[in-house]
Amino acid sequence: MRSLLDEFQVLLTEVDDWFVRSVRSVGAASVACRAGCDACCRGLFDISLIEALLLRRAWEGLPKDLRDQVRRKAELRLVELKQRWPNWKTPWLLNGLPDDEWTEMPEDDLTPCPLLGDDGCCLVYAARPMTCRLHGLPAIDFDGTDFTSAVCSRNRIAPEDSRLRYPFRDLFRREIELFRRFALQLTGRPYSELDTFIPTAILINFDAVDWSGTLLVDPREPG
Incomplete structure (x- = not known):
């Protein structure tokens, strides 16, 4: 299992590298995403079970007082x-439900993520999961496929900017293949x-x- 988690961490690092390069190419002044900005750390985000395991292990490594604080919020x-x-x-798996029951949670949910610290970090x-790493910039493949247009309104970025393109189709294909092996x-x-x-x-x-x-x-069915 450790080797699979390490492989998944490689994918996450690749996304981080893309984000850093993108910010550098468009100019840091155009991107609000930085330490202490927690505008996107609100509401409920669904993540894969391999990401859940990574989060759980990272949570287990926190000091006890922080673990207890996070657990209370999660409960x-x-x-x-x-x-x-x-x-x-x-x-707590979601896949027994119709997709629209959990992939379209209320947009006005402003409840902070339980893993958000008092300092906004x-x-x-x-x-952190891939959705957290991708949020803010458009995820558009070199072929023009738009995987998500959830561009943060605080960022002054044109979604069609070719400098932001990345082979997301290949990234997500590798993610699925790795998850199947994990499952x-x-x-x-x-x-x-x-x-x-x-x-x-x-x-x-x-x-x-x-x-x-x-x-x-x-x-939704009786237990």
């Missing part, structure tokens, strides 16, 4: 989510997707879950 979020899906159970920055090793089945939210990722005790059991459960 409050879980209480809210269980009001929506009363039968949702650990390991991520407590586990090195382990096969963890569950015995080569799932292409197993997702949860950032707050619930903190609450998954990976060692206590029966990953060989039934995972894709619809939490």
Whole structure:
């Protein structure tokens, strides 16, 4: 498992490198994304299970007082989510639901991420998910495919700027292939997707879950 996590970290580092190069090419004055800016660290973001494991391990490495603080915030979020899906159970996977039940969460949710520190910085920055690393700049492939146009309104950037292009199609293909290998090793089945939210990722005790059991459960159904 360690080697798979290391491979995934390589992909995350590649995204970081692209972001740094992009900021350099358009000029730092045009990009608001920097340490202490936490405007995008609000609401619920779904992440893959491999990212959840990275977050969980990074959380476990925090000092106890910070771990406890983060866990309390994550548990409050879980209480809210269980009001929506009363039968949702650990390991808090979302894939038993129709996509529109969890991929389009309220845009006006301003609840801070439980991993956001009081200083506006991520407590586990090195382990943050890919969505956090991509947010702010347009993710457009060299062939023109737009994978996300979630350009931060604080950034003065033209989405069509060719200096921002990157082979995202290949990046995401490699991500899926790596995740299938991860899922096969963890569950015995080569799932292409197993997702949860950032707050619930903190609450998954990976060692206590029966990953060989039934995972894709619809939490809207009676338990």
